Amino acid sequence: MITSVFGVLFDGFAYGMLLFLLSVGLSVTLGMMNFVNLAHCTFGMIGGYVTVTLMNSWGWPFLATLPVAFIVTALISVVFERTMFRHLYRASDLDQCLLTIGLVFVSVATAAWVYGTIQQPVQLPPYLRGSLQVAGLTLGIYRIFLIVFALVVTGLLVAALEFTRFGAQVRAAVDNQRMARGLGINVDGAFAITFALGSGLAGLGGALAIDIVGLDPSFALAFLVYVLIVVAVGGLGSIGGTFAAAMLLGISDMAGKYYFPAIGSFLIYLVMISLLMWRPAGIFGRRT
């Protein structure tokens, strides 16, 4: 029984990592510009399709597709940001919702048209498949990979935000946009780059998620709810908060399914509601 506790923790952790990669971009951009981007998961979907295309049509190895998924998604997101989102930073959040939902609809239809409605298969390389026996625990190799990979990405992200000039600008903008502008920081420019980074990470998350949750055109909508939950619980603009929330929800989801399968489907919502009632601004959130 003890072993299963660690097993559940491990699996939940891996799942949480996936949620983190998919959510962190939205949390930062929402915190920075108050821009409600419901199309965030569209970027995850784009990343997924990039990987699928490269692997199945071009024969690329899985790992090599990941950076491409990141870059392509980031570039596409910048195009969206510069042509559409930019005009709406000062619009009401309801208008922002409507625009980005419209974008989700368009992307879902486009994906269905280009790739069909079929589930996209992805065959991982042999060295990422199967499982390892570690101290009596069965650990999926892909999950180990996922955790290590996501931790490295998180580390890089935090380092970039903490120790670079650009990071300082972003943090200032998240803290107080008005003041940041006053200090001569190019908030719009910083935002565009942050937006691209966040979307790129979502694309990466989408590519990594295929093996665990699959990929079809409804991805852009199916994951939206989970991402919103992570962002809200974590607190806007807080990377640490998003990380903690993703872990917490990933682990409680997994533990709920293992120990209380009867209420497995309720648990993630109950956890979210109680966390938000306890801390309406999110675990690490400062603003409400």
Place this chain on the structure above:
Amino acid sequence: MRRAMIGLALFAATLISATGAPEQAHAQDSVKIGLIMSYSGQFADPGSQIDNGIKLYMKEHGDTVAGKKIELIRKDNGGVAPDVAKRLAQEAIVRDKVDMIAGFDLTPNALAAADVSAQAKKFMVNMNAATSIITTKSPYMVRTSFTVPQVNESLGTWAYKSGARKAYTLVSDFSPGHDGEGAFQRAFKEAGGEIIGSARYPVANLDFTAFLQRAKDMNPDVIYIWVPGGPQPAAIGKAVAERGIDLNKTKVVGQGELTFDEALKGMGDAGLGFITAFHYDHNHQSAKNKKFVANYNADFKRNPDMFSVGGYDGMHVIYEALKKTKGDTDGDALIAAAKGLKWESPRGPMSIDPETRDVVQDVYIRRVAKVNGQLVNVEFDKLENVKDPFKARLPKQ
């Protein structure tokens, strides 16, 4: 003020009196079929496969039957939405003047449309929805897919016969899953087996590690899994491999969706050894099916599946019934003609039960194996001419 109100009332009254029931305008030389299923959303893929099956049948057999041209009117149900299904069925009949309705990927939608079929006395072909009771809702309905008890009770019986004594069941937590669970458990227990544990996973669940770890911890001879298709089968396959479940000691069995083509592609060798019961697979060995699969691939660049064959055979029933009635589209005439139809389908011999209007067919037991480097479902056992066992148990009227 008062004059305005009177004017308004008069205007309203005129409008009402002007609306009679629109008369039934009808072209004599065509048969219109309202196709109602999900072309968009989460269930879009089954919808497009059914549609492909229909298209292929019409390509092979021409679009004219008994001197009448077949016209399809497609309507998107967009997912689980019986209110929409009912409206679309009503509109198909009222607005588009269709002669029959067909399609129906999901149970609630089929049930709602069945009301309309019964009320309007229109022939209805259920090409997919698999819950047993659906066909009882309209006396004008036939089904060309399968029923959940038909397949899963067969599997339960077979599992015991093959030596398993202790079973664990894991099903999706919604009605079809519950039905599958009930059917398997019932047959397995009736045969003499024991259910040592069961779990239901959330409908939208995408990570199965926790559930399978739990199942493995209980050491069953057989793990029965019911999944509704989509991304879940592949996720289950991967989780089974990851949890290190030894398929030689513990059989993993389920309804056919568990080992669909895309699922097998996704899970890779992890799926080797899974055993499923189903009525159709593109790997079924028969001349008829070989031709069907070849033509299907030529047109749609993918293999047909149970949805495709449901649509294909559905069109067969429509064509044959129309031939028998010589083009008469009256609901009573068509259903009478459809009852007892017997034919060789790509899936093997099948027929329409004259009593229940439900499908009668062989249920195959298949194991995932590698043939020419491809993972396929290889049939190694079958139960012949299985009727829907649920209706067999209903008190006879």
Place this chain on the structure above:
Amino acid sequence: MTVPALSTSGLDKNFGSLVVAKSIEIALPRGVRYALIGPNGAGKTTLINLMTGMLRPDAGRIILGDEDITALGPEERVRRGLVRTFQINSLFPHLNPLEAVTLAICERERIARTWWRPTSDYRAAVDEAYSVLEQLMLGPVCTRETRELAYGQQRLLEIALALATKPKVLLLDEPAAGVPREESAELFTAITNLSQDITVLFIEHDMELVFRLASRIIVMVGGRILLEGTPDEISADPRVREVYLGGAHA
């Protein structure tokens, strides 16, 4: 000696290690015009937040008339007559002044619970709203959306909203903040003309205005009350000169 309109005793508030209010003892007699002055960060707005219940004190009591209101929420304090305005406009951008003030009156009279009769049926409330607006020279613009008003007019609306609640004690947080000189005259006429039944405490940086309007002045520094006195006493006190008058505002 009558009971003061508003008094506090031993009011403390800390944000972490930062002391923003320490042992605040104030007693405002009825009808007096008090000014609260002090350098930036002295804790003036915090004190208003504490008195109106927007912040909870760590220790101490707040007494309105003869009632201890320390435990009450902001809404209940307003209903008992302790009302404030905001340093940064806090208005209803898409309502016009007429609607905004009528709203405040309806809330005061508990008419706001009615959802069946149109607002226009409550003619007395509307009449009163209009007269409040007129008193503050907002009559001519009473049907223009708030966000379209000139800044000075918005500051007047701040006070109008507070007056509509029929306050006993009115706390004005920098009523003239950001108002151009040429518009501030109207504002101060309005404050001067406030009913003598209302006790007024106002924060202000413009010393000329403070000395013109206030009958007594409280000086705050670093969360503490430095001293209290008449304008003459304050202007004569060397400590005030040192911390305040000689500072940034000279």
Place this chain on the structure above:
Amino acid sequence: MAVTSPGIAGAHQYLDAQVRWRTIEIVFWLATLLPFVVTPDYLVLASQIAVTALFALSLDLILGYAGIVSLGHAAFFGFGAYTAGLISKWGWGEPLTGLVISGFAAGLLGYLMSFIISRFRHLALIMITLGFGLLLLEAANSASGLTGGADGLQGVKMWPLLGMFKFDLYGRTAYWYALIVLFLLFLVSRRLINSPFGLSLRGIRENAVRMRAIGAESRSHIRKIYTISAIIAGVAGAILTQTTETVSLGVLDFQRSADILVILILGGAGRLYGGLIGAIIYMIARDWFSGVNPQYWYFPIGVLLIGVVLFLPNGVLGGLAQIVNSERGQRWAGWLTSPLPWRSRP
């Protein structure tokens, strides 16, 4: 533009005018009767548009007026829908009483929820409504003995409306029924938003902090409007059940909550007619686009939404209002939107 004081009389006149009917409103409601003559084959669709419009109206009351964004409003719609279904299944198929009971059932749920809702704002509020909506969906799924689970509730049979009008295949009764209920509840809502209570709601939407500073009973207002909104949503759900004689988990779906939000924003929140216009545009566009192409109709719908945001900010009605309120707009369309000269005596 010279500023002339409206004076006290002007103030009264202004508020009076808010309540009065406008030509365009009369035209709108008369136009809702057109489907009976112009498109009698579309009455089933029209009835479901009316249901959607009613649902959107219920959301508008909390979102457009009190500023409470909800991503879980389908909870009340679905609760009403299932209540109506169960009443009928248990043997009472009379529509009007069923409607009233369902509305109250949903209202009761809304009242209980409102105690939590009124304590939160912003993202937390949105996510809590979303969470409760999904919890209710899961609960309905689990309680398949009661609700029929994913197969939907079976055995819903309605008696004829008023004992005379059967719910027919053409949707005539359904549309009449839905339209009349929509109109009546619209009248109630219209009355409500022009009342002092409605004014306070707008105050909450505009500035919740200031509402506290003028001593407003904001929380009790929010509880009240949330309950009223839940009743209306429940009634909408009940009509859908009664006119289609079917209920399934789809009525509680996240998708339904999201769709109704999209519809309301599309039409223009906070304008009472926004939800109605949104429902009409969205449902007709969807019917039309999916008729043209059942597979990819999401594409043109998405483009429509994007276009509305970029060219008609604050929804279709918001954008139109901007045009009409411009000087030229006033010249051409002013007569449509100015208050009618008559008004009912107080």
